[in-house]
Amino acid sequence: MNAVEIEQAITDLAEQPFDPAEFPYAFLEAFGNKATTIKRLRAGASNKSDLGGVLQTSNIHILTCDAGRVTQTLAVLKSSPATTKAKAKFILATDGVDFEAEDLTSGDTVACAFKDFPDHFGFFLPLAGISTVRQISENAFDIRATSRLNRLYVELLKDNPEWGTAERRHDMNNLMARLIFCFFAEDTDIFIGKGRFTETVAQMSAKDSSNTHEVIATLFRAMNTKREDRAATKIPRWAEDFPYVNGQLFSGGDEVPRFSKIARSYLLHVGGLDWTKINPDIFGSMIQAVAEDEERGELGMHYTSVPNILKVLNPLFLDDLRAKLEEAGDNPRTLLNLRKRMARIRVFDPACGSGNFLVIAYKEMRAIEAEINRRRGEQDHASEIPVTNFRGIELRDFPAEIARLALVIAEYQCDVLYRGQKLALAEFLPLRNENWITCGNALRLDWLSICPTTGTGVRVQADDLFGSPLDQAEIDFANTGGETYICGNPPYKGTKNQSASEKEDLRSVFDGFTRRSGTLDYVAGWFLKAAVYASHTKADFAFVTTNSICQGGQVPVLWPVLFDLGCEIKFAYQSFKWRNLASQNAVVTVIIVGVSRNAGSVRRLFQVGQDKNNTELTTNLIGPYLIPGSDVIVEGRTSPLSSIAPMQLGNAPYDGGNLILERGEADRVGLSQHDQERWLRDLWGSTEVINGSPRKCIWIEEASLSDAMENSVIRGRIEAVRAMRCASTDAGTRAMADRPHQFREMNSGAKSTLVIPIRSSEFRPYLPVDLVDPNCCVTNLAYAIYDGPLMNLAIIASRLHLVWIGAVCGRMKTDFSYSNKMGWHTFPILTLTDKNKTDLTRCAEDILLAREHHFPATIADLYDPENMPADLRAAHDRNDEVLERIYIGRRFRNDTERLEKLFDLYTKMTASAAPDKGKKRKAGANA
Structure with missing residues (x-):
């Protein structure tokens, strides 16, 4: 279950009559416990409570009690020996009137009326194995509102299926945007009287819901009609008190789908929530999921969290604004100049979704401006930061509309916070007619016309909600001398996941720059569009992106193009795992790259540690592999740059699984021992090497085919x-x-075969490599060196080689993804003397002997960082010592020094190296 589903289940439970005996089981069921788990608890098989309650080991101890004894009962639960013995994380006591709970790990508590405990559902989400609980707790309203809106949305489509068609989906989305505005407006005094919209619908529509759609349509029509025109348009008396909203929010027709009794009930329930708690930072993304069929299964779970957005915005420009504010002190003129500068800053998100980046940027800038006004004694001063300076492009119309609505809500909330509700209300309505969020394909649109440098944008006036479909932003404004900051979280999509039209998008963007766009992730298109934009005006840009654009074969395709346009990496976050609000395993690995044509002499490189704290390194240069001090780009090679053995990908079966046999399968299918020895070989791939357990494969040379065919199997x-x-x-x-x-x-090898897995965990201290029987088959899930000197194993298994692979090869998430062309054939090694080769060979032998000493332990066992045997670790230490002394006469101090040496050596060796074998032919094929 996801957080939205849990919230709904908890809400339903709170609305049912309180049953002391059943409540603990219903509570656990609401958090996703299976029926079999509940059955075992009921039977007492797994219930460890010593108080007559329900105690789930390593989870929660629940006890219901007599009226008025909740606090005492919670204390009894906390002191219970069973609670301690079962390592319960939570305790919970309730009498059906009051409700108290404690997180025994953090000490946090909840105390509320029983009917209100669903407001604290985020507190208990660890019971369901859901992480980032604090974010959910802080945004509980957004999740509750999303859940209710989703139920309303689904119910309306059930009764009005035509509104779910492609032709009417836009109308349905318009309805939801209008309702959201009304719910917000009635709880924030934009509509006079709290709950005015919901109460009017409840009073004027029949309880059988027969005219609910007519009542809502009338209210929409009133909000689209100026007061002086209402008599002519026959707005009824009961709707006259609703203000004129305009802003095209209620233009373009007032048709509303019919409501069933259930849908009417849902509408009133949604309106009954406290919409003053709406958080436009993330609400837009959640609401977006209501209207997207493919996203509804993880409703409200996918959005770019505020801390991650600030990882982009802070080093992009907000840190500089805050620094300038600090420098200004209380100097009125300096503060005024900073305020004027901020008024000309534009923030542009060309993949804005429902506006998260734009809303956060707007709110952060308003906070800085408010501090300027406070220091100048001008707290009532109207904001000079126009919300229209926060521009976006979004492919789908509904998120584009929600983005604008989120910015409108953010503007109002900031005005209330910094200037007071009276001034905020006085200036809020009517909404402006401008549209500054463009709906369209960002890789096909002209960004300079959407966010023009000097206010020469094209004006387009549309006649429906927010001007959608939004072919072009309709406003322009003078911004000479202003700054533009481009940011966002564009769609990543690797080459295998791109549609034909998306591949064509990339080709069109990179036309004239490179013919190798087919090797790039989709997100690369945003980088090039931003770089071209920045070549025409003062603009820096930063995107959240897959780490693959700074690894492996994409680097020599993308980054030379960006560098040729004058771009430099200003700041970056190295790969980090970014969890969303779904289950613990719902993670994506990203980097953040900030780019400028005037990056300055100090660049900022961030690492996100296991504790989620950031470590910052300052350097004068950040290269495309996101390492300090070098901008070298590594090109893949078909032959080794150094005097090492060539490496090749293993044998691809293309067999539908018929040439491969699992362990023991040969016996089960009836192959005799003699036939197995004649026709089968050990089969090694990544998994087999790491787990030390080869499968078998059919291996038949041409000369033996006729004999093999005599065997029926x-x-x-x-x-x-x-x-x-x-x-x-x-x-x-x-x-x-x-x-x-x-x-x-x-x-296959005649004398020896080294096997190197393609994938390897980032947590292993060394890359896995093994020496196997030459009479074997290596699959295309691993690389092989056939009949090469054993010293190659010492090089592959070194720390030096691991950091090279980590820098220049692609990764799967953050795990190592090995490549012979990018990682091995490019690896720079000094010319080795005979003694060097002998020493490295001995090191390889020592590593293999240390492994053998622990037989049958596998590579997976031996290279567990917490349990690596001391003698094996010592063998690797000696190997690293020998190899690194060949390079610099001593051990390297750290990985940064290792990479500096390797890139320096690579640069020198490629400058004097002979052309790569086959390279010219390959380049010609791509031309």
């Missing part, structure tokens, strides 16, 4: 491969159908 599998390959839609696979007994490649 072998013959059946070969024919299955032939059928699979013939049926393939891939021409290359079909071409292999004439040799169905073989893998696509048939490479």
Whole structure:
């Protein structure tokens, strides 16, 4: 269950008559406990309570009590030996009137009326294995409101299916935006009288809901009609007190879908919430999910959190504004100049979604401006920061509309906070008609016309909600000398996940810059568009993005283009895991890259630690691999740069699984021991190497085919491969159908084979590599060095090589993703003497012997960072000592020094190296 579903279940529970015996089980069920778990608790099999309550081990101890004894009961729960023994995280006591609970880990408590405990549902979310509880607790209203709006939305579509069609979906979204505004307005005195909109609907619509749609349509029409025109338009007396809102929010028609009794009830329930608690920072993203079928399953769970947004905005420009405020002190003229500067700053999010980045930027700037006004003694001074300076592009119309609404709400809330409600109300209505959020494909639109440098934008007037569909921003304004900061969280999408139209988007953006856009993530298009924009005006930009654009083969495609446009990396966050509000495992690994054409002499490089605290390093240069001090770009090679053995990808089966046998399967299918020895080989891939457990594969040389086909099991599998390959839609696979007994490649070693897994955990202190029997098959899920010197194992297993791979190769999340062309063939090694080679060979032998000493422990066991054997660690230390002394005559002090040396050496070696074998041919193929 996600947080929204839990909130709904808890709310339903609070509305039911209190049953002391059933409440503990219903409470646990609301947090996702399965029926079998509840059954075992009821039976006493897993209930460890010593007080007659319900105690779930490592979770919660719940006890209901007599009226008026809740506080005493909570104290008894806390002192209970069973609570301690079962390691309960929470205790909870209630009598059906009052409700108290405590988090025994943090000491935080909840005390409220029983009917109000759903307001604190976020407090208990660890019971459901949900992380980032503080964010959910702080934004509990947004989740509750989203849940209610979703139920209303679904119920309306159930009774009005035509409103769910593509033709009417825009109208349905308009309705939701209007309702959100009305709920907010009636609770913040924008509409005179708290709850005015909801109460009017309740009073004027029949309880059977037959005219609910007519009442709402009438109110919408009133809010779209100026007071002097209402008599002519026959606005009824009961709707006349509603203000004229305008701003195109209620223009474009007032049709409303029919309401069932249930839908009417939902509407009144939503209106009954306290909408003064709305948080426009994140509410837009949650509401967006209401209107998106594919997002509703994780309703309210996916949004860019405020702390992560500030990771972008602070170093992009907010830190500088705060520093200038600090420097200004109480100097009136300096403060005035800063305020004037801020009035000309534009924040532009070309993938704005429902406006999170824009809203946070606006609120942070208003806070700085308010402090300026306070120091100048001008607290009543109207804000000079126009909300229209916060511009965006969004592909879908509803999020674009919600973005504008979120900014309108943020503006009002800031006015109330900094100037008082009276002044805020006086200036809020009518809403402005301008539209500053453009709906369209950001990679196809002209950003300079949407956020023009000198106010020469195209004006477009539309006649429906917020001017949607928004082909072009309709306002312009003079901004000569102002700054523009481009930011956001564009769609990432790797090459395999891009649609044909998205691939064409990238081609159109990169046309004239490179023909290799097909290798780039979709987000790269935003980087280039921003760089081109910045070449025409004063603009810095920063995006949250996948770490792959700063790793592996994408670096030599994207970053030379950006550098040629005069861009430099001003600040960056190295890879960090960013959790959303869903389950503990719902994480995405991102980086943040800030770019400028005038980055200055001090660059800021951030790391997010395991404790989520940021570590900042200042440097004079940040390279495209997000390392300090070097802007070298590594190009993949088909042959080694140094005097090391070539490495190649393993053998690809393309067999539909028919040439591969799991452990023990050969015996089960009836292959004799003799046949297994003749026709089967050990099969090694990443998983097999790390876990020390090879599978088997059918391996038949041409000369042995006729003998092998006499075996019915072998013959059946070969024919299955032939059928699979013939049926393939891939021409290359079909071409292999004439040799169905073989893998696509048939490479193996004669004397030795080193196997290197493609994927490896970031937590291992060394890259996994193993020496296996040469009479084996390495799959295309690993790399192999066939019959190369053993010293290659020492190099691969070194700390020096690990940090190189970590810098220049791509990653899967934050795990290492090995590459022969990018990582091994580019690895710079000084010319080795015979003694160097002998020493490294001995180091490799020592590592293998140390592993053998712990047989049957696997690489997964041995390289667990918490349990690595001392003798194996010592063998690796000696290996690192030997290798690093070859480079600089001593051990490197840290990884930064290692990378500095490696990049310096790589630069020198590539300058004098012969052309890579096959490189020219490959480049020509991409031309």
